[in-house]
Every structure is written in structure tokens, then in C-alpha cells.
Amino acid sequence: MSAIALSSLTFAGVTFADEARARESRAKALPLGSGVALTPGLGPDRAAAPLFFPPNLDEVLPDGGLPRGAVVEIASPRALGRATSLCLAACAAAQAEARLRSGDPATVGAWCAFIDPWSTLHAPAVEERGVDPSRLLVVRPGLEALARTAVRVAQSRAFTLIVIDLAGVPGAVLPRGAHPAGGLAGASSVRLERWVNVVRRLALALEHTDTSVLLSTDSLARRPLPLPVALRLEVEREVGGAWGVRVAKERHGRVGPKLALAGS
Amino acid sequence: MLSPPRRVAAVVLPRLATELVRARGGEPLRPLAVVLSSASMEESSAAAIVDAVDERAAALGVRPGMRVSEAMARSAEVTFATLAHEELDAALGAVAEVAMSFGAVVEIDAASRDTIWVDVTGVAHLFGGEHSLREAMVERVAALGLCVEVAVSEGPFFAQALARYGRLHPEAPRVVPAGEVRRALGRLPVAALGLGAEGVAFFERLGVRDLAGLARIDRAQLASRLAGLIPPARAASPRDAKEVLGWLDGIDARPLVPYEPPSVLVEQVSFEDGVEAAPQLLFAVRGLASRLSARLTGRRQATNRVEVILGYDRSIFTLRSREARPGEPALSPSRVMGFELPAPLSHTDDIFRAVKAKVEVTELAAPVVRLEIRLSRVVRAPEIQLDLSRDVSVSPDALPALLSELSAELGEGCVGVLSSVDDHRPERRTALIGVHEAAADRRRRAQGSLFEPAPLSASEPARLLPEPAWVGSALEGERRVPALHPGQIVLVGGEGYVVQRVEFDRRLTGVGWWTDGVASRDYLRVTLSSSHTSSAEAWVYADRRTGEVFLQGWWE
Structure with missing residues (x-):
């Protein structure tokens, strides 16, 4: 399986003087062999968007991008390590890849899904980060239906990328108020020990597909067992806007120390 | 350029009335005769005319057109039932909608009420030829549980005659190529012209039994005879002798009058004995979903609003209601559940899943004796783009099916x-x-929008709290103080965060001044740290009217 590379996102921060220069630069930066996507038809609005990722993030990942047909965990303390931006970047890359493959910038394709129990995803930010919101299905289940919904979405095979938010953000409360007894470890996170089996079911649903699932988790949440994911990334925001990224688990054992990456 | 020869398919439903009565489930398996009546008329009187009979009643000598008393005299075994005109018309309409998938122009024969014509000119190649087209039509209509006969020819009369009388003459072709219709019709009986019993008897006395024999009679003599034999005007009957003579010469040029389908699709089923078990109810739901799907598919349409109506057994419902709420007025013995679908659906499984998710979680107040599914909003069927950008092929229906299921289960406003x-x-x-x-x-x-709001900032936070979280106050008594300052500790979600840096972001002044919820706020971009995270960026605002400070989002 190939990987979804995130390096295309570096284009989102570049302001090109003219379209010809833009095309030239894209052609130079396009790694054709790895199925890496960039965003054809990059408009001035998107070009003016801020830079969210260091250019060498893909190089940190063992396969040069997110693995397909697998479950990837992105853990950050209290989900404040820019995991959301990373997930949205992956969505944008997947959508851009579809446009690139079709050869027509007007093509819409590559549905992604974002399961957001806390209803905190902000639409202007989604657009700003290069994601086509009309191809991003947002599902807001209650916590009691979260696992069931996630598996159902994965089994549909209709999506290239599925993001499941298991952590929320500090201060967020569940819209419905009610949640099952024991469903929460703290004010706004899921009990991860129950997700060991759910992740296995997700992995089964993804077998022989090109769909990737990203689990955004709280790295500080209590967990008796690690989740059986194919790749676990630990991301943390450093003082001054820098990033710390560590491959904490990988199915072939390619783990490494935390790398500090420059960021905006 | 020559236009292709006209081709018309006739879908004849010879047992429609009796099949509808049988579908109610209440009639015993005895020979059946049906009297069509208005909806208000419940019982058939002895003077009523029998309109349709099944094969077993026909074998006993009961014929359409007889009085009920006469039919009863023929056989005591025959059961008589009434069927409302509206019910018959609705069933014909449903078949017509299914037939729309084979041709753009469809007409219901309002006189015979057993035939639907479809203009299939130039479409046969889409199905692999006219024989395949005919087989597909038979299959599609038979899937509705109806006995059907289909023939394809040059005009509506020819096709109807071949379909209707072809059953009696198995050797007669069902698909007649252009130019060969005279030879094919020659084998049919004179009754195929719709002359009525008197006219058929007249020609039999002359020794003319089929249309080939009739065609050999001198046209001038035949025209004078036919003028007196043609029954009063009915749409299915020949309008004049000229038209009948035209048929004998292979001319059937009557245009079809397009059928206009209803804007709301309704299918229902009744239960003789009330149903209280979900599996039984879901079995009925699947049947209704299948019928609705066939109609939608024929119309090239889909639905994005479904209403499920459960009709309860009135007596049991009233009894239980009185026990549960003594002294309160009786409620309506039915329950209506309507729900929006996030994407238009037309396939059986998709509609079934959506309705199933609703019905399964419904607590039945009494046994259900009537189940109705109403598609109250019908839209053009979406054209789903095949996603060729994926490494693995994906069913184009996967997403609509998922949407319907999630929407029905999680509720409106949770999927989109x-x-x-x-x-x-x-x-x-x-x-x-x-x-x-x-x-x-x-x-x-x-x-482009007429109203372009000023950007709130160069970059909006990815996470916005639906309900802003209170973090402090910018008032000390009557005195205003800075909302936040470096070194200050704020509590968010039960944890303490230290303010590292505060940066003014923007100000809102009197936004929505014409409403109660006027917003006057100072937005701050605040860098926080804690024992577990070295840096986090929050979006905080101070309400300038109250002095309260709220956390509204995170640059996450």
C-alpha cells in the first residue's frame, strides 16, 4: 500500500508571484513515485493560508507518509499538540491527490470523514487548511454511539481518510450532556481501554482497502493497554511554535526519538 | 435522415383487480369476482356488475360484465369483493412509474384499466434488443407481484391486442417487427378489436373468426357493418369504423397521452391480525421499500424525506391508552414518524435501512394493523460521480446508504x-x-456572496467550543482590569493553565445590535502552558458589556 504524503501541505503556505511560477514549482516538488498529492488550481486564498507543517514532516514518517489500509494514532497531551491540524492536513492531501489523479482541478472526489462527538470542528478553519468541506463528511455521534458509528463508517469503504476524535479539547462539553455510565475518563475524553477491540474491528474493516483511519487521542489519558494501531505518532507543541514529533510505535518496529521540527 | 419506426410496448395486467384484493390477505383462496366501486361503497349489491374475475372463477363460468346475482347463480363457490377505483388507479400508477424506466412517454389505458403503454421508440438497443427489453419489462413488473403480459409493436392497439390475446394463442409473437404487424394480427380473434359481444357474435355467424378473415372482406361493406357494431365511445374501443379499418390495414397512429405521476409516493400494507413484533413489521417494510424503490427508479428520482405511519388496532390502543392515562382524552390511534435524509435515496436497501433504524427503536403502543410509507419530498436522482481516484473501487451507493443509516440512527443535524x-x-x-x-x-x-465578513484573524482556530467556557472576569468591583495577563492561572476543564503571552486579536462592537444577543467582545490570542503541555494557543474573549472572560477555541 502506498502512503498519503503530507508534504503537499507545504504548498499551502507559499505565495507564488504568478501562476506560471506556481506550476513550475509544483512540478519540481512533485514526488511522482509515491502517490504524493499537491493541490492543482491552488488559488490565491489558499496560497495565503498559513503554514501548518514543517516541510520535512513526511520524512519523519517511516513510509514517507501515512500508511493506507491501517489505523494510525496521533496522540498529544490533552489533544493540544496540533493533532487536528495534522488530521485536516491529511484530509487536504487525500483530496488533492484525487484531483491530481484525475488531471482535472475541477474534479471533486476522495471523500473524507471526520467523526466529531464534541462538535468543535470550525468550518472556516477547515477551509483555510485546504480541505474541501463539501467532501468532508462530519458525523457527530454521542459517545454511546461513537464506536459503532466509527466501525460503520469504516466498513462503508466510501472514504479515503477517516478521522476519529477520541479526545476533544479542554473546555468542550458533549452537546447532548448525557453519556453512558463510565463512558468518560475525564471531562471530555473516551475510555481508551474499551477501544482496543474497536481498533481491531476498524483494522479488519480496512483490510484490502486504501482507507486510512486517524485516531486523535489524549496522550495523558489512562490506558492499561496500548491501542493495536499500525502507527502511533506523538505530537507536541513546543515553545515558540516548534513541533515535537515522535514515532512511538510502528508495525515494523521503526520507532525513533522525538524530533523537533520548525513550524509557524 | 429517416426517423426510426414507432415502437410501443403494452403492459397488460389481466388479473390486477383480483390480485389487489388477494394482496389484502383477508380473502380466502376461493374463486374470486371483483366489483369496482367508489371508496364509500363497501358491499357489492346483487345488481352490481362484476368487473374482474380470477382464473378459477372464469373456469366456473363467471365473466366480467355479469350482474352479481347472475354470477351467484352460476356458482355458489365464488367470493365477491369490492375494490375502490382509487385503489386500482393507484396500483396502475405505480406500474406506470416503474414502466417509465423503459420509455419517456407512458400512458395508462383509462378505459380498460388493465394496460399501460410505453413509447419505446429507439430505446431497445439499450437493453440488447426488443426481446430483451420485453423480458426486462416482464421481470420488473412481475417483481411487484403482478401477473403481466407484454408485447411490442408499432402502435398501442396492436401491442395491447397482442399482449392480451397472445395468452390465448401462444404461437402469436410478442414482439412484432416493423412491417409484419398485419400477418401477426391475422391470427387474433375478432374480439381483439374491442367490438363487444354483439359484434363478435355477428361476425361469428358469418364464419369470420379471426382478423385475417375480417381483412378479406370488402372494405366498403365492412365499413357499413362496423358502424353499427362499434360500442359507445370508450377510450380503449375503436372510435369509428375508419380506425378499425386502419388497424386491419396495419395503421395504428394514435399518439400516447403522457401520464403525469403524483408528487408524493405512498405505499401501504394492512394486516388482518395486528403486528407487534419488529421482524414482521420489518418484513413488510422491506416489501414497501422495494415497491417505492421501483417507482423512484422508473421516475429517475430519489427521496430525501420519509414518513412512516403506523396505524394501531383502535380498540387495543384505546384500552391501553385509558390504562396508561386515565381520564385524559383519547389520542389518535396512529403514529407518524417523519425524518429527513441527508442525501436523496432511491435504492431498496438504502430506504429500508433508513426506515429500519427508525422502526426498530419505536415502541409500539398497540398491534399495528396498517403500515404506510410516504415519500413526501421527491427530488431528481443524484448523479453520483464514480470515484476513480482510489486504488480500490468503491460502490457509488455506499455513501448514500451510510448517510441514510447514520441520519436515521443519530438524528437530523448529526450528519452532514x-x-x-x-x-x-x-x-x-x-x-x-x-x-x-x-x-x-x-x-x-x-x-460570491453579497456579504463578505471581515476576517476574524489571519487564521481561525480549528476547534471552536459550541458553548464558550468561562475562565474569569475583567472586572474588579467597578474597575476594569486586563482580561488576562502573563503569569495568571486560569482553569479550563478542571486543569490549571498558566498564561504565557496575551496578544490582542480583534474587537467586535455591537454585532447583532437588533437582537437580544448583541456581541461586543475583545478577542485575545493567548499562549498557555501547563504541567503537561509546554505550549497551547487559545482564543479567548472578554465580553465588554459584562466583563466576563470566556475561552472560545483552540488553535489546535
């Missing part, structure tokens, strides 16, 4: 795509809209 709303207040800038609205929203945005 995000849309940015033109509003200065951040909490109002995110809306979850239906997937089918997204395309229109994208077009609207592409054309």
Missing part, C-alpha cells in the same frame, strides 16, 4: 458537511448542512 456562514460571531460561522445541499452551497460561494 460543514459550511461557513456569513456572520461576525464565530460561534455562528459553522453550520452542518446536508450533503445534497453542499453542491448548491459550493456554487453559491463560487458566485
